[in-house]
Amino acid sequence: MNADPVTSRWCEALFSLAGRRGRRDAVAADLHKLQRELAGPLGRLVFDNRVAQSERRAKLEPVLAGCDPLTANFVNLCFDKRRVEVLRSIAAAFEQRLLAEQGAIEGVVESARPLSQGDVAELALGLAKLYGKRLVLTNRVRPELIAGVRVIADGRMVDVSAQGRLDSLEKRLLECSLPAPTA
Known part of the structure; x- marks a missing residue:
């Protein structure tokens, strides 16, 4: 996922500050x-511009109470600068930035059935050579693949699924020209 430019800038600032203070993991x-928390009813309230900003901020206080002061200050700054929308995707952007710092990329491995953690780790290790970076993969079950896997990471897709092969075969069959019938 690529964050919008505003979220990317805010993420970079938070990432840099957290790094200088040694609190990136926190x-x-x-x-x-x-x-x-924001994925549920609280998020609907926080992102609703019809609700007063003071009320939205107050509803977030219990969540921020258990957070690192740097995180709480960041959220409050988002409210102060009227950039609350940044909070929608800041976690994903921060995670991507953290992976980039570690020389890794995030990806998804789609399969017809759930894969074990060992299978996912083995696949990530094997594909690291192709991508040139360490992969952090999550498994998504897609029964329509029939068999095999499809890996999507860093804007590229590696498809070795049965469905992918069938689609490729169908495409080749449709592209091939047939001889004209002779009468």
């Missing part, structure tokens, strides 16, 4: 917690 954990 901030990342807080942002994931915040994202989970």
